[in-house]
Amino acid sequence: MQSYQLIQIKxxxxxxxxxxxxxxxxxxxxxxxxxxxxxxxDNHKYxxxxxxxxxxxxLYRLQExxxxxxxxxxxxxxxxxxxxxxxIASFSSVxxxxxxxxxxxxxxxxxxGLLVTGDMTSLHDAAVASIAGISDPFQKAAAEEIYLGGMExxxxxPTLNALASGLGLAEADLDNLFVQAKSFDI
Numbered sequence: 513m514q515s516y517q518l519i520q521i522k523x524x525x526x527x528x529x530x531x532x533x534x535x536x537x538x539x540x541x542x543x544x545x546x547x548x549x550x551x552x553x554d555n556h557k558y559x560x561x562x563x564x565x566x567x568x569x570x571l572y573r574l575q576e577x578x579x580x581x582x583x584x585x586x587x588x589x590x591x592x593x594x595x596x597x598x599x600i601a602s603f604s605s606v607x608x609x610x611x612x613x614x615x616x617x618x619x620x621x622x623x624x625g626l627l628v629t630g631d632m633t634s635l636h637d638a639a640v641a642s643i644a645g646i647s648d649p650f651q652k653a654a655a656e657e658i659y660l661g662g663m664e665x666x667x668x669x670p671t672l673n674a675l676a677s678g679l680g681l682a683e684a685d686l687d688n689l690f691v692q693a694k695s696f697d698i
Contacts, residue, residue, distance in 0.1 A: 516541045516549045516558035530556065596687075603690040605666045608659070610693040615639060618689070620679070635679070635689075642678055 518527045518539045530537040530552070537552055540561075549558035590598070615636035639659060646652035651671070658671050665672060667690055676686045 513542055514545055514547075515561045516543065517561050518552070519557055519559055521555050521557060527556070599691055600667070600687045603667065603687075603694045605664050606690055606693045608662045608665050610696070611665045611689065612636060612659070614689055614693045614696075638679055639675060642675055 518530060518537055518541070519525065520527055520531075526539075528539050530539075535552075537550075537556070541549055541558055543549060552558065616634050618635040620633050620635040620638040643652065643655045643659060646655055655671050655675060658665065658669060659675070667686070673686070681689075
């Protein structure tokens, strides 16, 4: 005897009953071995309930495992753009010292990853000069604290994004700086 669980495919979840109970699809269906569960519809499916042992101290216990593998779905590899977007999402903030360290070794002017010829300084020095040039005392103090004194720099910070924009950094440039800052080990 094999038991099957009714699931919804999008979003993936187990169901206690079909959304339309009058269709007569129970949440759990038991069939004789060798029989296949019926087709439900494009967004619902029965999957085999397979007990998976897990180790808990000195005892094994059974737990249910609802995964794409148990649904017999293929998992497509991520595209380079998807990998990059996941990296960026995971770097929503970075320790401020890391960002300042990277900024001290990145030459400025810096445009879309390509070094521009002419007088150069570090991106850090350019950022400090840009902060010094802020006329509003509150904004200036906030920018100094965020960049120079803060413990963490958030990628979504309006002050950081305004500072980066004022320095001519594109979104991708700022993303690259976050990736670099989060990636190096000391």
